[in-house]
Amino acid sequence: MAACGVSRSLFRILVLLVLGVAVFLGWRAWQDWQRGHDPQTVAAASLQGLQEQNILVPFTARYVAVVTSTQSRLGLEAKKTLIMPGTVRYELDLAKLKQSDLDWDAATGALTVTLPPLRLAGPEIDLDAISEFRDGAILLTLTDAEKTLDAANRKAAQAELIKQAKGATPMRLAQGAARTAVEQSFAMPLKAARIDAKVTARFAGDPVE
Secondary structure, eight states: OHHHHHHHHHHHHHHHHHHHHHHHHHHHHHHHHHHHTOHHHHHHHHHHHHHHHOEEEEEEEEEEEEEEEEEEETTEEEEEEEEEEEEEEEEEEGGGOOGGGEEEETTTTEEEEEEOOOEEEEEEEOGGGOEEEEEOHHHHHHSSHHHHHHHHHHHHHHHHHHHHHTSHHHHHHHHHHHHHHHHHHHHHHHHHTTOOOEEEEEETTSOOO
């Protein structure tokens, strides 16, 4: 009977030890889970994913340039008008995003991401849609005026397309699209990790709210 009592005591001790180990391992696992779902850790992982994408194109727009060049020689005048459509891409260089561009406010649960400035790529000219109008056939035929006018028009048309692309309205739309895309890229992983956070993407020149 005494041996049976000892066996039961040993069994209870073993059970308590097993339970203690289980509780300890559970506590360690919970700590690891908490570290793995730390907002700053999740944000850092999201940042790395964005950096690997390299370039984000949040917005593209098509513009049409209409330019005219004139040449006067030998008392004659020649004029050519060029209508040239082109597409401009608004790019965000995600490789330039750094850890220091992320600002996590634990008190308010807010993540602010400061973005590099947008850059313009293009214009990509739609060669099939180009139109030209010419006036002054004599001067254009007898001299190299047409070649000079064409070169001037092409240069002026490309400059005009970029000027239109930098306008206040398209830049506002492009920046808005960039902010939305980046905010979603950070907000979705945070939400998946069950972290309630408000994500705001901003450009360096944006007013601070």
